Amino acid sequence: MEKREPRSSFVNVNGVRLHTLDWGGDGAPIVIVHATGFLGRIYRPLAERLRAIGHVYSYDQRGHGDSSPAPDTEYSWAATMLDLEGFITAMGWSGVRAVGHSAGATAIGSLAAERPDLISRAVLLEPVIFEAPDAPELGWRNPFIERTLKRKRIFDSVDAMYSNFENKPPYNTWRKDILRDYCEFGTRPTNDGRRELKCAPEIEAKFYETASDFDGLGRILRSTVPMLVIFGARGDSLGASLSGKVAQRLKHGRVIDVEDAGHFMPMEKPEYAAEQAIEFLTLKS
Numbered sequence: 408m409e410k411r412e413p414r415s416s417f418v419n420v421n422g423v424r425l426h427t428l429d430w431g432g433d434g435a436p437i438v439i440v441h442a443t444g445f446l447g448r449i450y451r452p453l454a455e456r457l458r459a460i461g462h463v464y465s466y467d468q469r470g471h472g473d474s475s476p477a478p479d480t481e482y483s484w485a486a487t488m489l490d491l492e493g494f495i496t497a498m499g500w501s502g503v504r505a506v507g508h509s510a511g512a513t514a515i516g517s518l519a520a521e522r523p524d525l526i527s528r529a530v531l532l533e534p535v536i537f538e539a540p541d542a543p544e545l546g547w548r549n550p551f552i553e554r555t556l557k558r559k560r561i562f563d564s565v566d567a568m569y570s571n572f573e574n575k576p577p578y579n580t581w582r583k584d585i586l587r588d589y590c591e592f593g594t595r596p597t598n599d600g601r602r603e604l605k606c607a608p609e610i611e612a613k614f615y616e617t618a619s620d621f622d623g624l625g626r627i628l629r630s631t632v633p634m635l636v637i638f639g640a641r642g643d644s645l646g647a648s649l650s651g652k653v654a655q656r657l658k659h660g661r662v663i664d665v666e667d668a669g670h671f672m673p674m675e676k677p678e679y680a681a682e683q684a685i686e687f688l689t690l691k692s
Contacts, residue, residue, distance in 0.1 A: 420493035437503065438464050442508045534636065560604045
């Protein structure tokens with residue numbers, strides 16, 4: 408498959424200068440929305456495959472990648488959904504197909520419920536959802552926030568960051584080229600020649616702090632937009648799963664559980680994720 412660099416540009420949405428990537432392709436637009444703490448650039452294998460069925464775009468969420476920080480310091484799941492709404496409308500689109508990972512998937516599923524005119528079909532890879540604001544699956548939140556705030560943010564080089572991560576969970580299960588892209592494009596050079604994370608741990612932690620304030624599950628379940636929801640069966644997700652009884656409440660979609668995959672399935676099995684997305688996004692009904 409031809410590899411070419413995506414075209415970079417910016418669009419102003421809700422007071423934030425969002426960095427966008429145009430991956431090319433022919434046909435109606437397809438939007439990829441990344442997970443918290445990452446950036447659109449590392450979903451290259453997925454974007455390149457999706458070019459076969461449409462014109463593919465991704466963007467960096469507020470405070471992530473090369474997008475600007477939020478001027479009002481608002482970092483919440485609601486803001487993520489509203490930025491997606493703003494991005495689609497700023498581009499002059501409607502009825503787009505969308506693929507999201509983790510909180511990016513939750514944003515897509517939620518916007519599909521609020522604005523079904525903007526999203527026609529959606530693939531949600533490991534959406535982070537909770538049964539209730541005090542749900543037991545939110546037990547990860549406080550220790551996760553503390554761990555995030557203590558995260559190493561400056562590395563001697565891209566190679567040093569890669570070496571630090573390649574044998575550590577959760578990165579040790581990632582495909583190596585995707586991890587390399589994260590180390591290169593997820594950091595920026597410092598004045599002394601080292602590399603610093605583009606998404607500051609304080610910003611990432613704010614998204615986790617607001618997790619229980621957003622009813623992503625309720626929105627996804629009431630959406631009338633066709634959805635394919637894919638979970639890794641390893642059971643290391645941050646929230647609940649749509650499998651089992653909850654899946655029965657999903658009236659306009661279906662759920663797949665993938666063996667030998669976890670929350671970072673798009674990084675572990677990008678070809679599989681792409682194949683499932685292509686099949687679903689090309690269905691007529």
